[in-house]
Amino acid sequence: MSWKIPLFKIYWDNEDVNHVTHEIQSGMNWAVGPQVAEFEELIKEKIGTKYAVTFNSGTSALHSLLLAHNITKGDEVIVPSFTFIATANSPLFVGAKPVFADIERETLGLDPESVNEMITDKTKAILPIHYGGCPCKIRELKEIAEDHDLILIEDAAEAQGAKIGDKNIGTFGDSAVLSFCQNKIMTTGEGGAVVTDCEEVFERLNLIRSHGRLEHANYFTSLEPFDYVDLGFNFRMSNLTASLGIAQITKVDKMINMRRNNSLYLNKHLNNIDGIKPIIPPESYYHVYQLYTIIANNRDELMKHLADKGIMSKIYFDPVHLTHFYRNSMKYECELPVTEELSKKVVTLPMYPALEEKDMDIIVQEIKEFYG
Template identity: 60%
Template sequence: MTWKIPLFKMYWDEDDVSAVSETIRSGMNWAVGANVSKFEEDLANYIGTKYCLTFNSGTSALHAALIAHGISTGDEVIVPSFTFIATANSPQFVGAKPVFADIEETTCGLDPEDVVERITPRTKAIMPVHYGGCPCRIQELREIADDHNLILIEDAAEAFGASVGGKKVGSFGDSAMMSFCQNKVITTGEGGAIVTDSRDLYEKMKLIHSHGRLETTDYFATTAVMDYISLGYNFRMSNITAALGISQLRKVEDIIGMRRADAAYYIQRLKAEVPECVIPELPDNYYHVYQLFSIRVQNRDSLIKHLEKKGIMSKIYFSPVHQTDFYQKKLKNSCTLPVTQEISDDIISLPFYPGISRDDIDFVIDNIKEFYEAM
């Protein structure tokens, strides 16, 4: 279907095109090259961590981080069910068990009180998600991890640039995953990264993401024979992709500024004109980057159908992972998460991207108003 107003669009400019074109025209170093190192350095500096390693996806990044942290068979990792499925799947990649904890209503992130209730002697890590560009209660989760001697891995796929008290999301955990998939705050089409302050973790991930190869220089630009000292994968980001990432990162504050301004316009109109919509109030000192614009509404499923008839795409982010066919039938998962259920039943993500016009936002809101006025 061709949407009159799509859910998202990529934000790009001619600098992005030039950066990629220049790398292609070089005729060399498409897989590995200087852009990768530059992008990693820029990302670490932006988040405020010592190290960064890029990957071909956020999912690959999470997989590598779990291996590097030593999480394996018999371990438990506490995760939300209100997330993209990769968060819950990644512990299983290494033989661990995802243990679902409930979320809280303000940030839609893990509820620290419920997390404490889920800790067992087998718990090895907590993996919170910063939903839709809003930081979760990460400071409290950091304290819980410290108190129980647990690893804290931030899934910051949706919250690049968000912060709490001026401290960037991604710098609270022992490590953190960033995603650059097409609908994220900045994008390389596909791609991801892990940031950390641990040199040991960084060195382990370098082996994991490139076949277990001990690299002292560019593999493709040397006659030296390199040794393979561990099991590894091909999780690398390409030099072409990194060129786009560098260009996108240069304008990240402008992109975030547009997102926040567009969200403010949405919020102003919805609060004034559509009382059926619920928009959570942010905690003090929370800086939201609005990777998604999600609200809670009455008669959500009927509203989605109404908007679809008008050519407006909307989407449910997210349905609970623990209720998917795989987790129910294959893994026989059974847990009770009342807040997750409540939010998943009435949340809706509306069309949102940098540069969305006020006319398009007005069209969306006018059709939401039309739906509720006809009830």
């Protein structure tokens, strides 16, 4: 369907085209090359960690990170059900068990009290998400992780550039995952990264993403022999993809500011409409609005009304524990009242850097019309 106002549009310019074109015209290093290392340098500088390792997707990054932290069979990882399914599936990738905790209402992130209740002697890690670009209660979760000697992994797929006070999301946990999928804060089409301060995790990630190969030069251009010292996968980011990432990351602050300005405009005009409630972050929380989500009464009817006017909206997220796979194949039975309540009311509206004021006015007007 062709939408009058789509859910998202990719923000790009000639710099993106020029970077990729240069690498294509080189006739070399389309898979492995120097742009990957340069992109990783820019990522770690931007987030403020010692290390960054890129991957071909955020899901590959998350899978690899759990392996790097030695999470394995018999371990439990506390995750939200209110998330994209990769967050919950990643413990299964390594033989561990995802344990669902409930969310809190302010940020729609993991509820620290619920997390505390889910901790057992098998718990190895806590894996929260920062929903839609809004930091979760990560400081409280960090305290819990430290009190129980647990690994804290931030799924910051939607939250590149977000922060609490002056501290960047991605630097609270032991490690964090970023995503560069097409609808994220910045994009390489598909792609992801891990950021961490742990040298051991960094070294393991480099092996895992490239067949367990101990790399000391470009595999495709070096005469030197290479040894394989661990079991690994083909999870590498390509040099072409990294070249696009370099162009995108140089303007990521600009794109975030555009998103925030648009979201503040929508907040102002939607905040007084009976029947809906924008998500307003706590004081000192810097929300980057990868998603612009509201809590809406008669959500499904609202979505149909908007669709009839050519305005796309989408549900982020339906609970993972209620999917066919988890209910029928995994036999999960969970009590997550806040997750189940809010998942019936959330709706994500169009949000992207180049969203124009006239289009936001149309969105606001149609929502006002729906609620009378």
